[in-house]
Amino acid sequence: MTEQDRTDAPATSTEDGGVAPAPADDAAARSGLSRRAALGTAGAVAGAAALTAGGFAAGRATASPLQQNAYDFFGAHQSGIVTPQQDRLHFAAFDITTDSRARVISLLRRWTEAAARLMTGSELGSGAAGGAYAAPPDDTGEALGLPASGLTITFGFGPGLFDERFGLASKRPAQLIDMPKFSGDTLDEQFVGGDLCIQACADDPQVAVHAIRNLSRLAFGDAAIRWAQLGFGRTSSTTRAQDTPRNFMGFKDGTANLRAEDTDLVDRWVWADAADGQAWMAGGSYLVARRIRILAEIWDRTSLQQQEQDVGRTKGSGAPLSGGSEFTEPDFTVTGRDGEPLIRPTSHVALAHPSANGGAMMLRRGYNFTDGADALGRLDAGLFFLAYVRDPATQFVPVQNALSSADVMTIEYLRTTGSALFAVPPGLPAGSVLGPDGAYIGQELFA
Numbered sequence: 001m002t003e004q005d006r007t008d009a010p011a012t013s014t015e016d017g018g019v020a021p022a023p024a025d026d027a028a029a030r031s032g033l034s035r036r037a038a039l040g041t042a043g044a045v046a047g048a049a050a051l052t053a054g055g056f057a058a059g060r061a062t063a064s065p066l067q068q069n070a071y072d073f074f075g076a077h078q079s080g081i082v083t084p085q086q087d088r089l090h091f092a093a094f095d096i097t098t099d100s101r102a103r104v105i106s107l108l109r110r111w112t113e114a115a116a117r118l119m120t121g122s123e124l125g126s127g128a129a130g131g132a133y134a135a136p137p138d139d140t141g142e143a144l145g146l147p148a149s150g151l152t153i154t155f156g157f158g159p160g161l162f163d164e165r166f167g168l169a170s171k172r173p174a175q176l177i178d179m180p181k182f183s184g185d186t187l188d189e190q191f192v193g194g195d196l197c198i199q200a201c202a203d204d205p206q207v208a209v210h211a212i213r214n215l216s217r218l219a220f221g222d223a224a225i226r227w228a229q230l231g232f233g234r235t236s237s238t239t240r241a242q243d244t245p246r247n248f249m250g251f252k253d254g255t256a257n258l259r260a261e262d263t264d265l266v267d268r269w270v271w272a273d274a275a276d277g278q279a280w281m282a283g284g285s286y287l288v289a290r291r292i293r294i295l296a297e298i299w300d301r302t303s304l305q306q307q308e309q310d311v312g313r314t315k316g317s318g319a320p321l322s323g324g325s326e327f328t329e330p331d332f333t334v335t336g337r338d339g340e341p342l343i344r345p346t347s348h349v350a351l352a353h354p355s356a357n358g359g360a361m362m363l364r365r366g367y368n369f370t371d372g373a374d375a376l377g378r379l380d381a382g383l384f385f386l387a388y389v390r391d392p393a394t395q396f397v398p399v400q401n402a403l404s405s406a407d408v409m410t411i412e413y414l415r416t417t418g419s420a421l422f423a424v425p426p427g428l429p430a431g432s433v434l435g436p437d438g439a440y441i442g443q444e445l446f447a
Ligand SMILES: C=CC1=C(C)c2cc3[nH]c(cc4nc(cc5[nH]c(cc1n2)c(C)c5CCC(=O)O)C(CCC(=O)O)=C4C)c(C)c3C=C
Pocket: 247, 248, 249, 251, 252, 253, 254, 255, 256, 257, 290, 292, 293, 294, 311, 313, 330, 348, 349, 352, 353, 354, 362, 382, 383, 385, 396, 399, 400, 403, 414
């Protein structure tokens, strides 16, 4: 767990890290949260303040059942980027359906306050069963009784937020490019773009789905889901303590990923800086989302030798074909008896490696997905590729171009059906007071 992910600051903390119940109650009163729910949150965050970098609260006597595995919503960066990658994902891209700038701000305030509560394992408002009998409940209820489950909620802004509607055109970061169409892309419009996005990651799928469902509900009248994606297993590690998971092709994935502990590299390749052009993005990042279908039926009829040559690593241990073990650096100069490089130049690893891309790196945070089958009985399954970068034009586009034009794995077995890019603003500092007039994610953009 990294510094900014520690659960060491309550949802309405004071500058010195103490709990400030009065603002929480004020905010609750202003936003119509029940006393019961507000007390639940205050209790949870007060307990959370006792947690340390040693990890989650799970199993600790001091942790209430609801706050177990709770990450802090507050910090210099949004949670869900360098946070140890959870195993489940619900991702949603939204269209903004209002032309009112004030309503967009109000939506971001509602989302921010709700996200901070959901991450503590608390219900929204009066809860699922505690509100007025004659009104729909404030919380849909399917996460009632479940712990926080490591939930992180990460908000992003798509190019549409910067169109003529909201007077934000001059604040659009140069890094938020219109994603080019890559050779071989077979995009399905139902998985493309979005004015806003929410990435909800958790260790329990019900918790991640509950978060998106309730945030979507809060957006009613202002934004509507354009497309969404569930992920059932992580395909990366974002910290050194985590095992390397396997992707839908059966290979270890995430071995050479950037990790939270690589702070210099993360500063260099992930976090935006004011000097990059837009001060409001300092401490933020850019999220590339690509829905990539894997032609499993073809891949599964391919020999082990061919599979390993296409990836550039062994299927068992994930070691590079040039030798060593999983975390040995690939050596692209080592040749076999036939004089050919052991790692083929057309392999995925050879083409995606920083040495082939001007040193560029990215923080991958993808998920396996399966969405049923097509009319021919083939699985609609693959990898929902998520990557955080500081500059998509120099860190993602050249790599994708190289993969699209030369990577045997990409050309023969992968079909990209969805694509989107979002600017992910920085986090909110501890001590921020939330509510109808309070702080919100992205506030510097509207300042
Ligand atoms: C444009 C960026 C990338 C896309 C798209 C992509 C798709 C994709 N990758 C795999 C499987 C593996 N990728 C691996 C490594 C790897 N992939 C990228 C980039 C993209 N992948 C990078 C930058 C790297 C690291 C290269 C390096 O530094 O060595 C690996 C090897 C293990 C690992 O390091 O993670 C596998 C396996 C799939 C299945 C996929 C789309 C479906």
